[in-house]
Amino acid sequence: MAKILLEMKNITKTFPGVKALDNVNLQVEEGEIHALVGENGAGKSTLMNVLSGIYPHGTYEGDIIYDGQVCKFSNIKDSEKLGIVIIHQELALVPEMTIGENMYLGNECGHKFAINWNKTYSEADKYLKMVGLEESSKIQVKTIGTGKQQLVEIAKALAKKARLLILDEPTSSLNEEDSRALLDLMLSFKKQGMTMIIITHKLNEVSYVADKITVIRDGTTIETIDNHGKEPVSEERIIKGMVGREITNRFPKRENVKIGDIRMEIDHWTVHHPLYPERKVVDDVSMYVRQGEVVGIYGLMGAGRTELAMSIFGQSYGVNFSGELKIDGQHVKLRKSEADAIKHKIAYVTEDRKGNGLVLSQSIKVNTSLANLGAISKNTVIDGDKEYAVAEEYRDKLKIKTPSVEQLVGNLSGGNQQKVLLAKWMFAEPDILLLDEPTRGIDVGAKYEIYCIINDLAAAGKCVVLISSELPEVLGMSDRIYIMNEAKIIGEMPANQATQENIMAAILRSGRGA
Amino acid sequence: MSEQKKTLTQGFKPGEFFQKYTMIIALVVVTIVFALWPGKQGLILQPANLTGLIAENGYVFILATGMLLCILTGGNIDLSVGSVVCFTAAVGCTMMAAGANMWLTVLVMLAIGLAIGAFQGFWIAKIRVPAFIATLAGMYAFRGFSNVVLNGYRVDIANEQFLMLFGNGKSSYIPDVIRQGIPSLDTVFTKDNAFLSGLIGQNFVTKFNLTCMCIGLIAAIAFVALKVHKILSQKKLGISQSIPGQIISTVVISVLVLWVSFKLACYRGFPMVLIWIALVLGIYAYITTKTAIGRHLYAVGGNEKATALSGVKTRNVFWFAYANIGLLAGLAGILTAGRAKGIDPVYGEGYEMDAIASCFIGGASAYGGTGKVSGMIIGAILMGVINKGMIIVGVDANYQKVVKGIVLLIAVMFDVLSKRQKR
Numbered sequence: 001m002a003k004i005l006l007e008m009k010n011i012t013k014t015f016p017g018v019k020a021l022d023n024v025n026l027q028v029e030e031g032e033i034h035a036l037v038g039e040n041g042a043g044k045s046t047l048m049n050v051l052s053g054i055y056p057h058g059t060y061e062g063d064i065i066y067d068g069q070v071c072k073f074s075n076i077k078d079s080e081k082l083g084i085v086i087i088h089q090e091l092a093l094v095p096e097m098t099i100g101e102n103m104y105l106g107n108e109c110g111h112k113f114a115i116n117w118n119k120t121y122s123e124a125d126k127y128l129k130m131v132g133l134e135e136s137s138k139i140q141v142k143t144i145g146t147g148k149q150q151l152v153e154i155a156k157a158l159a160k161k162a163r164l165l166i167l168d169e170p171t172s173s174l175n176e177e178d179s180r181a182l183l184d185l186m187l188s189f190k191k192q193g194m195t196m197i198i199i200t201h202k203l204n205e206v207s208y209v210a211d212k213i214t215v216i217r218d219g220t221t222i223e224t225i226d227n228h229g230k231e232p233v234s235e236e237r238i239i240k241g242m243v244g245r246e247i248t249n250r251f252p253k254r255e256n257v258k259i260g261d262i263r264m265e266i267d268h269w270t271v272h273h274p275l276y277p278e279r280k281v282v283d284d285v286s287m288y289v290r291q292g293e294v295v296g297i298y299g300l301m302g303a304g305r306t307e308l309a310m311s312i313f314g315q316s317y318g319v320n321f322s323g324e325l326k327i328d329g330q331h332v333k334l335r336k337s338e339a340d341a342i343k344h345k346i347a348y349v350t351e352d353r354k355g356n357g358l359v360l361s362q363s364i365k366v367n368t369s370l371a372n373l374g375a376i377s378k379n380t381v382i383d384g385d386k387e388y389a390v391a392e393e394y395r396d397k398l399k400i401k402t403p404s405v406e407q408l409v410g411n412l413s414g415g416n417q418q419k420v421l422l423a424k425w426m427f428a429e430p431d432i433l434l435l436d437e438p439t440r441g442i443d444v445g446a447k448y449e450i451y452c453i454i455n456d457l458a459a460a461g462k463c464v465v466l467i468s469s470e471l472p473e474v475l476g477m478s479d480r481i482y483i484m485n486e487a488k489i490i491g492e493m494p495a496n497q498a499t500q501e502n503i504m505a506a507i508l509r510s511g512r513g514a
Numbered sequence: 515m516s517e518q519k520k521t522l523t524q525g526f527k528p529g530e531f532f533q534k535y536t537m538i539i540a541l542v543v544v545t546i547v548f549a550l551w552p553g554k555q556g557l558i559l560q561p562a563n564l565t566g567l568i569a570e571n572g573y574v575f576i577l578a579t580g581m582l583l584c585i586l587t588g589g590n591i592d593l594s595v596g597s598v599v600c601f602t603a604a605v606g607c608t609m610m611a612a613g614a615n616m617w618l619t620v621l622v623m624l625a626i627g628l629a630i631g632a633f634q635g636f637w638i639a640k641i642r643v644p645a646f647i648a649t650l651a652g653m654y655a656f657r658g659f660s661n662v663v664l665n666g667y668r669v670d671i672a673n674e675q676f677l678m679l680f681g682n683g684k685s686s687y688i689p690d691v692i693r694q695g696i697p698s699l700d701t702v703f704t705k706d707n708a709f710l711s712g713l714i715g716q717n718f719v720t721k722f723n724l725t726c727m728c729i730g731l732i733a734a735i736a737f738v739a740l741k742v743h744k745i746l747s748q749k750k751l752g753i754s755q756s757i758p759g760q761i762i763s764t765v766v767i768s769v770l771v772l773w774v775s776f777k778l779a780c781y782r783g784f785p786m787v788l789i790w791i792a793l794v795l796g797i798y799a800y801i802t803t804k805t806a807i808g809r810h811l812y813a814v815g816g817n818e819k820a821t822a823l824s825g826v827k828t829r830n831v832f833w834f835a836y837a838n839i840g841l842l843a844g845l846a847g848i849l850t851a852g853r854a855k856g857i858d859p860v861y862g863e864g865y866e867m868d869a870i871a872s873c874f875i876g877g878a879s880a881y882g883g884t885g886k887v888s889g890m891i892i893g894a895i896l897m898g899v900i901n902k903g904m905i906i907v908g909v910d911a912n913y914q915k916v917v918k919g920i921v922l923l924i925a926v927m928f929d930v931l932s933k934r935q936k937r
Contacts, residue, residue, distance in 0.1 A: 316823060339825035348823065357825055359816035362884040370813055371824040373806045380806040388751050424824070 011062035035210035039443030083163030100124035103197040120393030148176030215241035260291030269323035289463040296478030304487040313348035314341030347430035351437035360410035365391040394423035416447025492502035548903035561781035577869035580839030590645035592653030600862035602847030631840015639832035670856035676691020690731030695890035723783035815882025
């Protein structure tokens, strides 16, 4: 048995009114990849914040034993000195700075009063090579894609002489190809003796990469599963631990499917990039949605799905539009206005709920009514009672877990935030809903509830466009699927003919053709 | 979850209470300190000083209201208001000196303020010039224009009606219609009436302004009625609320209103300026809390992109905020000219900073999205009390500025710290 590098013993952390962690135990062996899984709000991030010293010693109970020593970190610097480096879910790079500057930010190379730039860049290049990134460290971070930025984060961690690397949802913003490359990179680090903890929601990644899996639920450790058996641990097995029950069907069954006439149609829809107008982000796309239909759009990150949806929604993205938008067979005149789109009963539920979707500093109530204030006001004066009643109604309908609708949205968990976002757009009473990654970064239980909502919407005769980069989700939820790649629709198939294999094959074929 | 709900409605949490009312408590403490100052006991609470406090700070309330709306949109400030105050006043005074009708003059001043605000708003909202820079440009330009209009000299106001409505002289108070209407009351309000002279005080009883007291009484009753209505309707809807906290704040505020009107009644009665202040504060408290445009101000400050994607025309929201502060700067120009009975080319300098400070002391976030008119009022009063108090106890004028700076820093520090604890 290998040496235990890290042991967290009986960690208990309380916030005013909430016990976030309750007697959590975690053992990580040297040289293993340890996965930490659990639903949103289960306490995974809190545990890692305790470990890295973000919550200093004394604010929690229990012991951290690292490399045989009891550690009392009072800040991040203390833990980094010992080689515990955390890579957060949200990328923490400064876009205007170069890769090298970013990597040594706060850890500058050279003399106290004079940075040694030659050393900085040569060292940086060395680490970039280690993570397999073929870019010069002298270029600005904003010029490279998200996948490469994630690699820069890892190189940055390596530059800090990491011994225990903690990756908090490292693939949440990556496409499948980049995700796989990242996981393989982790496996190659493991061969070199690095110890890693990975927090993720993607269970296929867990079974692919992890040696051991610790499941956390409601602030306590449920179990640690060994992934060294002949068969990799099944996703169902992990889900069972996470939610405390076996989910036999991850996608709820659609009932009384009644697909009607075509409601919305786009024809030869082309959109150009707002900053580089010569680049097409949506290229000659034609598609339609029928009443009561769930249409899936599958495509890898950067395929142009979000751009397509946002350009339909009042041209809120892009320039130089061409093509035709028809609603109920009527030509809709192109105009750059989100309010216009809402008037035509289109709703766009963004993939970026914190950045583009919600006002975090305001209450659930205020967010729910924001896109349709007219419905609860008279002569622009808001009827407070009505607004409250509406918020309560949607809170019940969507099972938003909160003590009150006056709660600030910023204090809610990801899944509940997503429900508030849905509530806001459902209250706008659209006929056509463009749902962009509606289950990104939320836990299994909440996902199921969102799927039920989508089915209810379709059963009520709404048209739903479901954009997702999770293939099983598109396959499990849609009636019909469009496949998008490199700004074009490259395929369309009814759900009952679609499989993971033929969708991926379509994408590969189109890639080769180009 | 139902348990959680209960704990929210029940009980009184002192920690939460102090956090919520930090600035009110600070105001009370500061007032007490000045009131107990050795050798100057009670001076700051004298009716004349209290009246002066309101009159001297009229422009702060008006400008801070406009500033609050700008700050809500995302921490944007308007540096030009001081210069705009001077410019509108300069135009108005020159017009009246040339014999223009007073009402016409008032309208022109407000219109000029609005036009300047809309002009600056155009650059900020449509062209996307940073507000700080657009209004810095305005600050220079309109100071220059004021000098041009005034030729570098002071212009006085002779229009009695203007001075009565917007000024600070003996005539600028609501006349005591009750006692004028019932002259026999004079025989009741005498020094010999032991009960009344004991209640009001020997020095004030003969001149006691009954109209002023009645206005205060009506305001206090109306306030209590509104609060009770709000509490009951929230209870009906099952909204969680801290009832003891609400009762305490309601009682404190209505007692304060009664006390202030009592003090004012002892002096010359209800100052005209206070009507304008109350009107503006009332209207804007309503706009920010009850109307769609008010909601849009908060939403834009909280998350501009999300607000735009919700179908709100965010540019118009910015434009509204800046056009509006221009209008209010016009009103502040009217009050400033009225109080000074004229205008000097240097008037209004630093007014923008007083307004900004009041908002931040009153709990507005420097990043936008949060802040209330009620908080801003407390901030402005706190600044006013500190100003007046330091003059009374004889602090050197230079040190007064030092103290103001320190107060601003401490106030914002408290705000930041209390928000951090919540997380």
